Amino acid sequence: MFGLAGVGASARLYLAPGRPAWNSPLTIFEFFASAALFGAMTAKLMGIAAVLLLPVCGLSCLLVLFFKLGWLALASSRERYGAWHLLSTTLLPRLLLRICFLTVGLWIFVIGQAALTRASAAALLLAGECLGRYLFFVSVVPTSIANGFFAEETA
Numbered sequence: 001m002f003g004l005a006g007v008g009a010s011a012r013l014y015l016a017p018g019r020p021a022w023n024s025p026l027t028i029f030e031f032f033a034s035a036a037l038f039g040a041m042t043a044k045l046m047g048i049a050a051v052l053l054l055p056v057c058g059l060s061c062l063l064v065l066f067f068k069l070g071w072l073a074l075a076s077s078r079e080r081y082g083a084w085h086l087l088s089t090t091l092l093p094r095l096l097l098r099i100c101f102l103t104v105g106l107w108i109f110v111i112g113q114a115a116l117t118r119a120s121a122a123a124l125l126l127a128g129e130c131l132g133r134y135l136f137f138v139s140v141v142p143t144s145i146a147n148g149f150f151a152e153e154t155a
Helices: 002-013 025-046 053-073 078-088 092-111 115-138 147-154
Strands: none
Touching: 002 025, 025 053, 025 147, 053 078, 053 092, 053 115, 078 092, 115 147
């Protein structure tokens, strides 16, 4: 219970109006999906997880990511669309690598039986989630005081 409360509190810290790409329920889902993935991965490494738990958690991470990308791509605000623009251009190679690490890591984890194979899959999943956190922070476009100026300039 304390772990869930901690993840929820951590996620709520990022729901800041000054960071429109973060100010969404999807941020909370991202945090919980990552926590579930790491919990399922740890349980699987210890041999105490159900067979489908890890793939379901991994797919939930991918699903939240794709929902967020769609939400950003269809955004009407300059800041959210700016985050989408960064992710679809400058940061695209890292985004694709994050998706690849997560997908390949899940696949190897599901089919692999040896401890070394699962450890390699866990390393891929960890790398993918680290890339996800990196992208979370570097893709955000904050609101600024100058936005009022630019709104009048374009009018």
